[in-house]
Amino acid sequence: MENQLPVDDAAIYIKNMIQSLLSVNKIRAKMTLMEASTAYQPIEVVEKVIVPSLEQIGEGWTMDKVSLSQVYMSGKICTEILHDIMPQNHTIRKKQLRIAIATLEDFHTLGKQIVKSFLHSSGYEVVDYGNGRSAGDLVSLTIKDKIEVLLISVLMLPSALKVKEVRRKMRENQAAITIVVGGAPFNFDDKLYEEVEADYAGRTVSDAINIIRSIENSRGL
Ligand code: B12
Structure with a gap:
């Protein structure tokens, strides 16, 4: 045998x-x-x-x-x-949240690209604010575009800590935008997202999709 x-x-x-x-x-x-x-x-x-x-x-x-x-x-x-x-076929959902994605003070772009592509293939339109954005930039863009959910991808700890500045500037502008974070620093420390005052953290692409679905459900979409 x-x-x-x-x-x-x-x-x-x-x-x-x-x-x-x-x-x-x-x-x-x-x-x-x-x-x-x-x-x-x-x-x-x-x-x-x-x-x-x-x-x-x-x-x-x-x-x-x-x-x-x-x-x-x-x-x-x-x-x-x-x-x-990447799966090529997708239909755009009719009712959906206004979602944006960016890297914050970070030029590790692949994770962001992957999350965006898979959300797109699941029917979500995602505005891409690009890479290496500052906290100030992200807050003004999300307010201008009436974004409801901001996805932030970061791979370095100093960049992850900047999420707190995004939240502070949003609060100063009375902007109630949901922040979802992902990337290595949040995988190493599962309390970090709370420390930087993000609403959700995801480890994988599937997490990103599930988090968006649960935010939609909580808003009756
Ligand atoms: C490729 C790479 C680079 C490339 C990036 C190229 C590019 N265009 O992206 C280059 C060469 C440019 C680079 C540069 C640097 N890098 Co680099 N890099 C990497 C490496 C090897 C892979 C990163 C990657 O693409 N992974 C694949 C992607 C798909 O994974 P991911 O981003 O984690 O995304 C997944 C999940 O995290 C999640 N996800 C990601 N984002 C989001 C967002 C949301 C909302 C959700 C829900 C989920 C989610 O979904 C994705 C799919 O599963 C990592 C090693 C590592 N362990 O990650 C080091 C690493 C991140 N780099 C590191 C460093 C130090 C640097 C430099 C400072 C090096 C230097 N001395 O110049 C610079 C900094 C550049 C900058 N200012 O941003 C360190 C960071 C250490 C730290 N803790 O701070 C790492 C960890 C290497 C190490 N072991 O030390 N790097």
């Missing part, structure tokens, strides 16, 4: 993805994601392959095993090939 060990597909895809990204091989990275797409739903490809691969590359960088240019190219390649795994 053959004695085959169960193969952990995700681990194989991650290994291939990391090798492709570190050798700046966009075609191989794309092929790895396409292969993973035959086994997983698009959201799972993100959570089980893209995010862990980049996390390991980030760890490699902190241990001096990976250069910053490799980190940069890895993020760039993932951003470029993301489109290929």
Whole structure:
């Protein structure tokens, strides 16, 4: 009888993805994601392959095993090939909240791009305020555009702490906008979102979608 060990597909895809990204091989990275797409739903490809691969590359960088240019190219390649795994069909919901997304004093853009793309494919229109925005900018834009839910993506702790400034400026302007945060600092510390006075924190794309649905439900939409 053959004695085959169960193969952990995700681990194989991650290994291939990391090798492709570190050798700046966009075609191989794309092929790895396409292969993973035959086994997983698009959201799972993100959570089980893209995010862990980049996390390991980030760890490699902190241990001096990976250069910053490799980190940069890895993020760039993932951003470029993301489109290929995204579901293309979507219908725009008729009644919906006015939602915006941005990175706050932070230029890690991929998480924001992914959350926006998946919300879009779930039928939500999301205004994109771009990257590296200041607290003041975000507050004036959300007030001007009558935004009801502001999604903030940050990957660095100093940026995460700036969310408190967004809340303070909103309060000064009597703006009752729901703030949803996500990104590594909030995953490391599950009380941080309360400290910075956000309303919700999500760890994944699925969390982002579920949070929006629950805000909609609470408002009878
Ligand atoms: C790629 C990368 C870069 C690229 C970014 C390219 C780009 N266009 O995005 C480049 C090279 C530019 C870069 C630069 C820097 N980086 Co960098 N980078 C990374 C790395 C390796 C991957 C990040 C990533 O794209 N992950 C994949 C995405 C999909 O995951 P994600 O953003 O977490 O998003 C998921 C969830 O968090 C969630 N989510 C995200 N946002 C939101 C929002 C909401 C509302 C919700 C609900 C959910 C949600 O959904 C997403 C999908 O699951 C991380 C390592 C890591 N552990 O994350 C380091 C990392 C974030 N970088 C780090 C650092 C220090 C830097 C630099 C300061 C380095 C330097 N000396 O210059 C600069 C700072 C740049 C700046 N001012 O913003 C540190 C941060 C440490 C800290 N705690 O502060 C990390 C953790 C690396 C490390 N291990 O030390 N980086």
